[in-house]
Amino acid sequence: MNRASLRLLPGALAALCLLASPAACAFEATQQRGGVTLRYQDAHDALPEAMRQRIIDTFFKAYVPQRADFHPMAPTQAAIVIDPAYDGIAFVGEKAMAATITINPAWLSKHPGDTDLVTHEAMHIVQGYPEYANERVPGWLVEGIADYARDRYGVDNAAAGWALPLAVKDGQNFDTGYRVTGAFLKWSEAAHPGLVKALDDALRSGAYTPALWKEQTGQPLPALWAAYAAETHR
Ligand SMILES: [Zn+2]
Incomplete structure (x- = not known):
């Protein structure tokens, strides 16, 4: 054949x-x-x-x-x-x-x-969050964590030509979702170990608010993104 x-x-x-x-x-x-x-x-x-x-x-x-x-x-x-x-x-x-x-x-x-x-x-x-795509469980964060996890636990992402982006592009923000948010989470987790687990726990228990980012990293979410973008913008 x-x-x-x-x-x-x-x-x-x-x-x-x-x-x-x-x-x-x-x-x-x-x-x-x-x-x-x-x-x-x-x-x-x-x-x-x-x-x-x-x-x-x-x-x-x-x-x-x-x-x-x-x-x-x-x-x-x-x-x-x-x-x-x-x-x-x-x-x-x-x-x-x-x-x-x-x-x-x-x-x-x-x-x-x-x-x-x-x-x-x-x-x-x-x-397994109880809700999806609202203030307590923002869709961009749910999908960002899932792509962060695809990067961290993936078996052969290279076979799909799949990778987290190394640079921020114009028009992107922390809430762009998927790989863009996933790469931001990876960068943030490296500086603040335990951040993603804390976000995940809060999303599951209904305790998530944007203030959690400041509690975990010392910076409000928009400021943390600005620091990330300044370091990685091309
Ligand atoms: Zn998904």
Whole structure:
């Protein structure tokens, strides 16, 4: 078989499975590591085995230490669901009593190096905040912490060409979110160890206010960002 037909095979198999009996081709596996149980479900067996293995490995390598470092009471039951009907990239929710990461297989087909998206999503399970995107739990900070964690616990971010930015660009601020906030958190944590854990704890307990930044670093949030930007602006 040449390379082209090999590459077509998983998709062709999936199509055949849909025509025959979906249940016949469904792939399910349960694994346990580090006190955490992961159920992996791919109803259409949409991902090649090597990719599936990398996703499962990445989950455990990220989630077990994230959970130990940030929130030892975070769920011990988790699931990864490969869902071609979901048209985003990946998200976390709760399904059948398990914290569940849903992944769009089309994204991974196009970006096969991006398996550390699981590391970002696993941190969302650890976070488990009671709210999202309001004053008590700002969305920019939630996503910034998840990308900080992708950098810190990622298995192979280089494979996706993924990295935290080294320089601040015009128009960015502490609340730009994702990688921009993640890089700011990394810089701030280096100078003030324990900052990210304190932020994470406060977001979970409902105690977060912007004043926490000053309590932890001695500087109000905008001043801390200004110091960071002055050092890293290009
Ligand atoms: Zn996220």
